[in-house]
């Protein structure tokens with residue numbers, strides 16, 4: 094194992110070796126430093142196995158990991174776990190994994206130990222594990238979390254291994270987190286293609302319920318194709334999953350993603366590994382990657398989070414897209430290019446867009462009419478609800494001031510500003526309100 098206890102203090106020999114190498118020492122220098130610090134303890138049989146407490150000895154390797162071995166190469170659950178772990182990480186993970194894993198475990202320790210959790214390397218668990226995580230977190234009530242940093246190739250063998258690993262964790266009631274290296278991320282336009290293992294990991298994380306409600310609302314208002322900005326694709330369902338990609342320094346990017354499929358008039362299916370990226374990916378610095386909210390048992394990035402800016406720009410993009418699709422010149426070009434599909438297209442999407450566009454134009458250009466006062470009353474209700482809601486952020490406060498100005502202006506000249514309509518729509522979404530007047 095890479096870790097042994099020296100007077101109950103864990104010594105991670107591989108981490109120390111890497112640390113020295115990072116400082117620019119040659120292998121000979123690293124070896125002589127580690128020898129002079131630890132060799133005598135090793136000879137005196139002072140190092141103890143952190144799993145079974147028997148004496149262990151220092152082994153320094155230039156081309157492989159350095160580690161501690163038991164006397165006469167005997168084994169305990171810890172050493173067996175360690176062997177399995179090393180076999181798989183050496184086989185599948187790349188060089189980044191070793192450094193990244195150390196950063197991850199350090200950060201988890203720093204963030205979770207104050208909450209009473211014990212954070213250990215996965216192979217240190219005192220029972221045999223078929224699949225060994227990079228890191229295990231044991232909470233005082235015996236709840237267990239696992240963390241794995243995935244840098245490996247997309248080879249079939251590895252994919253199968255990872256999927257089996259996820260299943261095993263799940264069966265053992267372990268709450269598991271898989272963080273994928275940035276190199277594995279494949280983005281095409283506003284979509285993300287995931288490997289089978291990345292896909293399997295989605296079921297381990299809680300879905301983003303808040304964004305699911307927003308998405309449902311957006312699909313109802315604008316249609317699948319406006320949401321996706323693509324006529325050839327559809328959302329396969331309205332589930333919003335989350336996936337985290339990280340650098341080896343554990344700066345993360347969190348994506349909200351939804352499974353997509355071909356539109357019904359397309360005969361050819363796409364692999365069910367394509368996901369639409371909903372809204373804006375969220376950058377998460379390594380300092381906050383592992384910050385934990387003990388009361389709700391969630392990492393900070395797992396908490397519901399609707400940013401008004403993000404929502405506004407997302408809605409604006411959709412409206413722009415619908416307007417672009419409704420330009421008469423483009424309609425002509427479109428019919429010429431796509432004659433084969435045109436009939437079905439018209440049934441499925443085109444008419445819907447035009448109708449939708451008509452509707453939006455009508456709603457946004459309201460001037461004084463008998464029901465306008467009723468509409469403004471409704472707007473005021475939305476604004477009051479927003480002020481009392483947890484979503485009332487500084488961004489919404491800004492919008493609120495604008496709405497109040499617009500309503501004053503309406504009282505003077507009877508014209509409802511587009512800005513007011515847009516801002517109200519933005520508030521309706523998190524509040525789950527819909528105008529029925």
Ligand SMILES: [Zn+2]
Pocket residue numbers: 142143144145146147163168169170171172
């Ligand atoms: Zn042992």
